[in-house]
Amino acid sequence: MKVGIARERLAGEQRVAATPESVRQLVGLGLEVIVESGAGTAAGHSDASYTEAGAEVASSLDPAAVDVVAHVRALAPGTAARLKPGVVTVGLASPSTDLPTVRALADARVTAFALELVPRISRAQSMDALTSQALVTGYRCVLEAAIRLPRFFPLYMTAAGTVPPAKVLVLGAGVAGLQAIGTAKRLGARVSANDIRPASADEVASMGGTFIRLDVEGEAAGGYARELTADRGALQRELLAPHVADADVLITTAAVPGRRAPLLVTRDMVARMRPGSVVVDMAAESGGNVEGSVPGQDLRVPTADGAGEITVVGLKDAASAMAADASRLYAKNVANFIALLVPGADGTVAPDFSDEVVAGACLTHDGEVRHEPTAEALAALASAEAPPGEIDETEEGAG
Structure with missing residues (x-):
């Protein structure tokens, strides 16, 4: 299965979701890795270094052509809408503030994992991106x-x-x-x-x-x-x-x-x-x-x-602003989480939702928003956007 690493588009964002080191880890799991050209430049990683690590470097990344999308910042709603059903995304998703993207992910039937939602338990420490990035920020x-x-x-x-x-x-x-x-x-x-x-x-x-x-x-x-x-x-x-x-x-x-x-x-x-x-x-x-x-x-x-x-x-x-070390830590968080989604040695991504880390980090799956607070926020947004006089069935039975 193919993992895509896109170049971040948000102004000011210099981190990257994979480093040559984490690419080697992903390739070792039996996955193909495609890195968009220039994705790691600001973090100190050339296209050649990704090629040497076993990745394919593409001039542009088609999100509809990969099975897993690893990212730093939340995807844009337009990008989310272009993903094919069943695609897995792993990254920071800002579920409380990027509600249009969450809605687009659910509508596209994408299985999205938000690293902000990784449970704070011992077994998940190596996947805790909030902690690794807070270290840099502090x-x-x-x-x-x-x-x-x-x-x-x-x-x-x-x-x-x-x-x-x-x-x-x-x-x-x-x-x-x-x-x-x-x-x-x-x-x-x-x-x-x-x-x-x-x-x-x-x-x-x-x-x-x-x-x-x-x-x-x-x-x-x-x-x-x-x-x-x-x-x-x-x-x-x-x-x-x-x-x-x-x-x-x-x-x-x-x-x-x-x-x-x-x-x-x-x-x-x-x-x-x-x-x-x-x-x-x-x-x-x-x-x-x-x-x-x-x-x-x-x-x-x-x-x-x-x-x-x-x-x-x-x-x-x-x-x-400290893209090199921030990316080093973040990319390792991403690779460790993806490894949790690959149970066998054949490189097949198959999330096990009986695993509390997988279930806890899941934002959307099979057309549903699995994270309850985000689902409630989306329902409230839909209610606010409804034309005057329209009945909002999401409120039926409330209270």
């Missing part, structure tokens, strides 16, 4: 802050005087947050962090950070923090305010997959930071943890006393 957050902060991160004791270390505050202690803590610590900063999951305290300490305990806790759901209620969220911001004001660098990494990022920091909280301070909002693309942050832009926020400005960085395409 590292990048600190670098973006360091190059904008008008002072050193580490302590320096010199003949001309002592330069104290920068104070870095990280909100959210998931994979990205822990990587940010470790990176800032290695650069010599004094690092503190907060997460609504109390179990994160030990992980923060293991990375060299100081855990800030607040009277606000939230349960974990599937390895992620569950969003707080409005009242508890307001209390969290109130308790965080003095810690934010005392930081030279604030990095926010809190996210709830499939939903808008929680608001952790208001504009007023930012304005109370010292002049020259830097805020990096990793969640800017999903709504933002910081009020007013804009993906891909640096904003200047005046301090409350008018003495200076704070730089608010809305992070965008952070993992893509």
